[in-house]
Amino acid sequence: MKARIAEVFDSIQGEGLYLGEKQIFVRFFNCNLSCSYCDTKLDRFTEYEPRELFEEIKLYRDKFHSISFTGGEPLLYADFLREILKLTGGRGHRHYLETNGTLFFELERLIDRIDIIAMDLKFPSSTGMGNLWHLHKKFLKVAAKKEVFLKAIICQATHEEDLKQAVGMIKEISPASVLVLQPNSYENQAVLRDKLCKFKELANQAGVTTCVIPQIHKIMGIR
Ligand code: SF4
Known part of the structure; x- marks a missing residue:
């Protein structure tokens, strides 16, 4: 059995609640979505057997917080x-899963071995794609069995209605989870600032702990 990696x-982790933690990153090739702001345009991969990937991970001798399985x-x-x-x-390694929050059936099969889930919320007004709320709800129900936080990219085009939808879903399914609002790195940050502050306030007032965290690795110029 092989995977394209x-x-x-x-x-170091450059976004979300584990910002700054040292991790081993395994970036899988390919994605089932096509977000307008995607910054992960992958054009090459190597095929690995699980045992081959394991041997490569073992080469990292320094202490690290967790292995981040990301993508794609x-x-x-x-x-x-x-x-x-x-x-x-x-x-004894911890497993951190970065996911677009749609493949709930697949998550169900793995949830017992995952420690932390960084789940994207794909706001239709941000992604330029259709409505994925039905998938996000099913996904969050499974993810809530473990530690999960949610992450939404905020763009100039993002509608307040999508934020309200997200807040309602989190309160209903996983009220202790934190929502991270992440400004789209490709847009003018000064222009986004007011919207981010307003959204954070709205979500916090509605009872969902919310913070604004930009992508630090891009600011620092590291991977
Ligand atoms: S889910 Fe992530 S990797 Fe997939 S298209 Fe959207 S931003 Fe890119």
Whole structure:
């Protein structure tokens, strides 16, 4: 069984609640979505067997917080993930899953071996795609069995209605989860600032703990 992997590297986590933690990143190739703001245009990959990836991860000798399975969309490779998670879990590593929050059936098969889930919320007004709320709801119900925080990209085009939808969903399914608002790195940050402050205030008032965290790795110029 093989998976297409674009890169394996160590760095610090550049976004979300685990900002600054040292991680080993395994970036899977390919995605089931096509967001307008996507910054992960992958054009090459190497095929790995689970055991081959495990051997490569073992080469990283320094202490690290967790292994980040990212993409693309890692859950496209659920069978492969089941195998590699068994191997790395056997060495005591923590597993951090970065996902677009749509493949709930695949998550269900792996949830027992995942420690932390960074789940994207794809606001239709931000992504330029259709409505994915029905998938996000099913996904969050599974993810809530473990530690999960949610992350939404905020653009100039983002509607307040999408924020309200997200807040309602979090309150209903996983009220203790934190919502991270992440400004689109490709847009003027000064222009986005007022919207981010307003959205944070609205969400907090509605009872969902919300913070604004930009992508620090891009500001620092690291991977
Ligand atoms: S889900 Fe992530 S990797 Fe997939 S298209 Fe959207 S931004 Fe890109």
